[in-house]
Amino acid sequence: MKKLILSFALSMFSLTAFAQNQYEKVMTEKIDKIEACKTPEDFNALANDFQRIADKEKGKWQPSYYAAFSHIQKGRVLMRENKMSELDAVADQAQKFVDQAEEADKNNSEIYLLQKMIYSLKMMVNPMERYMTFGTKADETLKKAEQLNPQNPRVTLIKAEDVYFTPEQFGGSKKKGMELFQSALEKFNSFKPKTSLDPNWGKSEAEYFLSLPAEK
Template sequence: MKKLILSFALSMLSLTAFAQGQYEKIMTEKIAKIETCKTAEDFNALSNDFQRIADKEKGKWQPNYYAAFSQIQKGRVMMRENKMSELDAVADHAQEFVDLAEAADKNNSEIYLLQKMIYSLKMMVNPMERYITFGTKADEFLKKAEQLNPQNPRVTLIKAEDIYFTPEQFGGSKKNGMELFKAALEKFNSYKPKTALDPNWGKSEAEYFISLSAEK
C-alpha cells in the first residue's frame, strides 16, 4: 500500500513538472513574439494569446501582465497612427489585465509601470484637458514603480521617453531625455530578471535612441 501511494505521488509530481514545463515553453514562445509585432492587429492577437494562457493558469501574474503590455503596445502603435479617439478603449482593456496581474502579485514594480503607461495612453486622447487627471496619476504610478525597484531599467526608460518627447515649454528636454536613455541602458546591461518569464523588454529601445544621438 505504501509503495502504491508513493508511486501515485511520484506520478503526480511528474505530471505537475510536465505541465509547468509546457507552460513555460508556451509563454517563452509568446514573449519572443513581442519583438516581432509591428501592427496594432499583431499586438491585439498576441494579447488574446496571453489571455487564453491566463484563463488556464490562474494565480500567475505574468500571462495577464503580457496581455496588458500587448494592449498598451497596440495603443502606442495607434498613437503613431494618430488614432487618439480609440485609445480609451484600448487602455480600458489593458486595465482589466493589469487588475488581474496585481491581484496575483501585489507591489510589483513592473505592474505599477504598466499602470503608469495605461494612464499615459488615456491622457494622450486630449493632453491639455486630461493632464491634471490622468497625467498626474501616470506620474504617481511611475514614482511608485521606481520606489518598489529603483534598479528597474524599464522605469528609467519610460522616464526618458516622457522627458524626451515632452515639449520644452512643458518641462521636456531632448538632452535630459537622452541622458536618461543612457542611464537606462547601463541598468539594462547589469539587469537580470528573477525568472525567464519576467519582463525583459526595453533594451533595444534605449539603444535605438542612443544611436540617434551618436549619428548627430
C-alpha cells in the same frame, strides 16, 4: 501500501512538472513574438493568446501582464498613427489585465509601470484636458514603480521617453532625456529577470534613442 503511495506521489510530481514545463514553453514562445509584432492587429492577436493562457493559469501574474502589455503596445502604435480616438478603448482592455496581474502579485514594479503607461494612453486622447487627471496619475504611478524597484531599467526607460518627448516649456529636455536613456541602458546591462518569464523588454529601445544624432 507504502510503495503504492510513493508511486502515486511520484506520478503526481511528474505530471505537475510536465504541466509547468508546458506552461513555460508556451509562454516563452508567445513572449518571443512581442518584438516581431508591428501592427495593432498583431498586438491584438498576441493579447488574445496571453488572455487564453491567463484564463487557464489562475494565480500567475505573467500571462495577464503580457496581455496588458500587448494591448498597451497596440495603443502606442495607434498613437504613432495619430488615432487618438481609439486609445480609451485599448487602455480599458489593458486595465482589465493589469488588475488581474496585480491581484496575483501585489507591489510589483513591473505591473505599476504598465499602470503608468495606461494612464499615459488615456491622457494622450486629449492632453490639454486630461493632464491634471491622467497625467498626474501617470506621474504618481511611475514614482511608485521606481520606489518598488529603483534598479528596474524599464522605469528609467519610460521616464526617459517622457522627458525626451515633453516640450521644453513644459519641463521636457532632449538632453536630459538622452541622459536617462543612457542610465536605462546601464541598468539593462546589469539587469537579470527573476525568472525566464519575467519582463525583459526595452533595451533595444534605449539603444535606438542613443544611436540618434545629438541635437544641436
